[in-house]
Amino acid sequence: MRILLDVDTGIDDSLALLYLLAAPEAEIVGIASTAGNVAADRVAANNLAWLDICRAPEIEVALGAAAPLAVPLRTTEDTHGPHGVGYAELPPTTRTLSPRSAAELWVDTVRANPGEITGLCTGPLTNLALALRAEPALPRLLRRLVIMGGAFNHPGNTTPTAEWNIHVDPEAAAEVFDAFSGAPQRPLVCGLDITESIEMLPLHLTRLAERAGSTPVETVGPDDPITFRSATSNPIVRHVTDAVRFYFDFHRSYELGYLAHMHDPFAAAVTLDPALAVTRPATVAVELNGALTRGTTVADWTGMWGREPNADIVVGTDPAEFFIRLIERVGDFAQAVYGEES
Incomplete structure (x- = not known):
């Protein structure tokens, strides 16, 4: 599967990228960097650094728009850390950005490969909207689109009704x-209804280290000081541990437990295997004018609007199966990349 990844990296976006890099059935044909969790230039730097850490082949990374279409950019360093990757300190990279913009990457890639490219968006949809303005035929040129975003029969995580990316x-x-x-x-739309059931726990990080053969095998916990940094031997596992620990701390600060919702890697898994999800068709619209409900995704499940469905919304999954796949794939990948070095 040839995937164009559009991300606002981001802790859980980082895990989505790792999941795809670890998947033998996936080829990432390009990465569009979207302003969201942090500014677009920081997102792009994070993407380039993760590719270096993973010793990935050259993959085009394009810089997206600096701001949303109509409003100032809102970022969320409180959720993802000052650089978007929690406590992780990603090393500098010599990889360079594409001369193309993210919107140009979208348009050029789907035009050159009609019917072959699957788009996966795990951040705000700014770049894709700009690409659609330049190439209105893009929906017919894509093989499929997967979106992490929205909340349907579920509270929002940014306002009482709205999800962050939207x-x-x-x-x-x-x-x-x-x-x-x-x-x-x-x-295919993965909203908070399902992604907030994808709860990563410290045990999952421990199992990831064990699977990768990374030593020492660490178990992080809520009593770890902020200054704690992973000392495990595998660089992929080490940086993931430091990133996710920040996410654990954030969720705990909102009394959600010492856990982390893995929205974006779940969307990556569903991209590769739609059978992981139970879906239901609906017609989705986005509220733009409501004083209290702006950014809310509204789903017409029963055809009240008289319009054909424009989304397949994920309504069910098996979180345990997802984490088995995540640990096996990323753990095996981490071990393969560093082998006896770690």
Whole structure:
């Protein structure tokens, strides 16, 4: 599967990238860097650094728009850390950004490979909306689109009704859902209804280290000081541990438990294997004007609007199976990349 990844990296976006790099059935044909969790230039730097850490082949990384379509950028360093990757300190990289913008990457890639590219968006939809403006035929040129975003029969995580990715650029999200109305293949949408059930725990990090053969095998916990940094031998596991620990601390600060919702790697897993998800078709629109509900994704499940469905919304999954796949794939990948070095 040839995937164009559009991310606002981001702790859970980082795990999504690792999941795809670890998947033998996936080829990442390009990475679009979207402003969201942190500014677009920091997102791009994180993407380049992760590729270095993973000793990945050259993959084009393009810089996205600096701001949403119609509103100032809102970032979330409180959730993902000052650089977007929690406590992790990613090493400097000599890899360089593409001369193309993220929107140009979208358009050029799908035009050159009609029917072959699967798009995966785990951040705000700004770049994709700009690409759709340049190439309205994009929904027919893509093989499929997968979106992490929205909340349907579930509270929001940014406002009482709105999910973060949609809230950052609701105009872009509205343009995307409108553009895919009548597309040959409906977008697959992973909203908070399901992704907040994907709860990573310290035990999952321990199992990841064990699978990768990384030593010492550490078990992080809520009593670890902020200054704690992983000393495990495998660089991939070490940086993941430091990143996810920040995410654990964030969720705990909101009394959600010492855990982390893995929204984006779940979307990556569903991209590769849609059978991991139970879906239900609906017509999705984004509220742009409500004083209290701006950025809310509204789903018409029963055809009240008289419009054809424009999304397949994930309504069920097996979180335990997802974590088995994540640990096996990323753990084996980490071991293969560093082998006896770690």
